[in-house]
Structures are given as structure tokens and as C-alpha cells.
Amino acid sequence: MPVVAPAMPLQGESARPGVSLHDELLVALRDYIVEGHLADGARVPERQLCERFGISRTPLREALKVLAAEGLIDLLPNRGARIRELGxxxxxxxxxxxxxxxxxxGRLACERISDAEVAEIERVHHDMYRFYLRREMHGYFQCNxxxxxxxVEAAANAALSATYASFAGRIRRVRYSANLAKERDRWGEAMREHEMILDALRRRAGNELSDILFLHLRNKRKAAQAEASA
Structure with missing residues (x-):
């Protein structure tokens, strides 16, 4: 079974220098929702989350506004919030x-990426593979x-980056759950596809990487739909 990191209460001061409590809460709350601790369409239990993270409702509601803008949740007028459910x-x-x-x-990145950027992606890829071998989904997904x-950043196109960011949050939860599909080893498939992604990136094979990434997302969607209908 995959290992999922539990949510921990936040402290009075951020444990990470330069990271505000708001940002730390946002990361923790986003991970909590993405990793399926609340069901699709479920109401967001504000009191329970305040107790879990050791915070008051004001910072929680500020974080929920950000997650609503990302597309993870829907804010309900005078009725709190609920987890976004995608048809x-x-x-x-x-x-x-x-x-x-x-x-x-992928195509643009192969034209513009530096050797240092490829090396950093390769380092994160190896970290991701170690998490995969240990079946630690939380760490794997963060690296993924x-x-x-x-x-996307290596493509060096501001319009592309902004458009990508506006859509990424809306399917982050589904991308996570697709790895847990019971009818197929989607997690293993995804890991093999990432090996192909890294290989094409090293060779600066833009058209090949473009095709791999498109198929990677298509396979992820099929696994997510199969898991939702199971």
C-alpha cells in the first residue's frame, strides 16, 4: 500500500526559514485535499481542519480562498466550501x-533548456524513483x-507558464488519485513514462518529448476516469 504522509499541526512560527505560516498552511491544506482525505463534493469541515492544523478560522479561510482560485474547492456563499467535483x-x-x-x-524546453536545468530535473527524477520504490506516494507526487x-519553466514562455498554472490546480487532485488506480498499475506506467521523458529531454528531442508528454497526460486521464467509475 502507498504510504501517505499525515497532516501535522502547524507551529507558532514556520519551521522553514523564509516561509510564512500562511504559505506553510497553504501547502499542508493543499496536500491534505489533493491526497484524498476529503471526498469529492464533500463539505470542507472548518472546525476539524482548525483543530488538525492548530489554527483559527481566519487563516484557514484565507487559505481556502487561494485553493478556490486554484480550482481545488468551490466556495459556497454563506455556507463554507466544498471539494470540487469534476464531471x-x-x-x-x-x-x-x-x-x-x-x-x-516539452518542445520549447528542448530548444532552450540548459545543462544545469537538465541535471536538476534528473536529480529530482532520481528522488522520485526512490519514493516510488518505497511506495511513498506523498514524496513521489511532490517530485513528480x-x-x-x-x-514548463524551461520552456521560458511567460504566457505558457501562466496558462499552465491556471489549469494545473484544477486537476492536481485527479492526477494524484490516478496513480492509485486499482484496475491497472498506473503508478508503474507513470514511472516508466517519466524515464522516457528524462531520456528525450537529455537528447533535446523536442518532437519526441512533446508526444511522450501528451500521451502521459492522456494515460493519466484514462486511469483517472477508470478509477472514478470503479
Whole structure:
């Protein structure tokens, strides 16, 4: 079974220098939702979350506003918030768009990426593989998402980066859960696809990387849909 890191109460001061309590709460709350601790369509239990993270409702609600802007939750007028639930058609459309964006990012990245950037992606890839071998989904997914972001950043296109960021949050939860699909070893498939991604990136094979990334997102969407209908 995959190992999921538990949510921990936040301290009075951030444990990480230069990171505000707001940002630390945002990361912890985002991970808590992405990792499926609350069901699709469920109301966000504000009191329970305040107790879990050791905070008051004011910082929690500020964090929820950010997550609503990212597309993870829906804010309900005078009724709190609920976990965003994606319909099958919306899911298909979002993954098609993300596949196109990542395909373009891969092609541009191969034209512009530096050796140092490739080396950093390779380092994170090896960290991700170690998490995969230990079946630690939390660490694996953090590395996985970092690699996708670094490829987009290496494309050096501000409009592409902004568009990508506006869509990424809306399917982050689904991308996580797709790795847990019971009907197929999607996690293993994803790891093998990432080996192909890294190989194409090393060779600066733009068209090949573009095709791999598009297929990677298409396979992720199919696994997510299969898991949702199981």
C-alpha cells in the first residue's frame, strides 16, 4: 500500500526559514485535499481542519480562498466550501488542454533548456524513483509535480507558464488519485513514462518529448476516469 504522509499541526512560527505560516498552511491544506482525505463534493469541515492544523478560522479561510482560485474547492456563499467535483466531460477537456500545454512546453524546453536545468530535473527524477520504490506516494507526487513544473519553466514562455498554472490546480487532485488506480498499475506506467521523458529531454528531442508528454497526460486521464467509475 502507498504510504501517505499525515497532516501535522502547524507551529507558532514556520519551521522553514523564509516561509510564512500562511504559505506553510497553504501547502499542508493543499496536500491534505489533493491526497484524498476529503471526498469529492464533500463539505470542507472548518472546525476539524482548525483543530488538525492548530489554527483559527481566519487563516484557514484565507487559505481556502487561494485553493478556490486554484480550482481545488468551490466556495459556497454563506455556507463554507466544498471539494470540487469534476464531471467526466470537464475532466476530459481539462486533460486535453493540459496535454497540449505540456506537449508545447516539452518542445520549447528542448530548444532552450540548459545543462544545469537538465541535471536538476534528473536529480529530482532520481528522488522520485526512490519514493516510488518505497511506495511513498506523498514524496513521489511532490517530485513528480516539480518535474512537470520545471519542464514548463524551461520552456521560458511567460504566457505558457501562466496558462499552465491556471489549469494545473484544477486537476492536481485527479492526477494524484490516478496513480492509485486499482484496475491497472498506473503508478508503474507513470514511472516508466517519466524515464522516457528524462531520456528525450537529455537528447533535446523536442518532437519526441512533446508526444511522450501528451500521451502521459492522456494515460493519466484514462486511469483517472477508470478509477472514478470503479
Amino acid at each position: 467526466s466531460e470537464e475532466l476530459r477537456e481539462l486533460f486535453d488542454v493540459m496535454g497540449g500545454l505540456e506537449a508545447l512546453a 509535480q516539480a518535474i512537470h513544473r520545471m519542464i
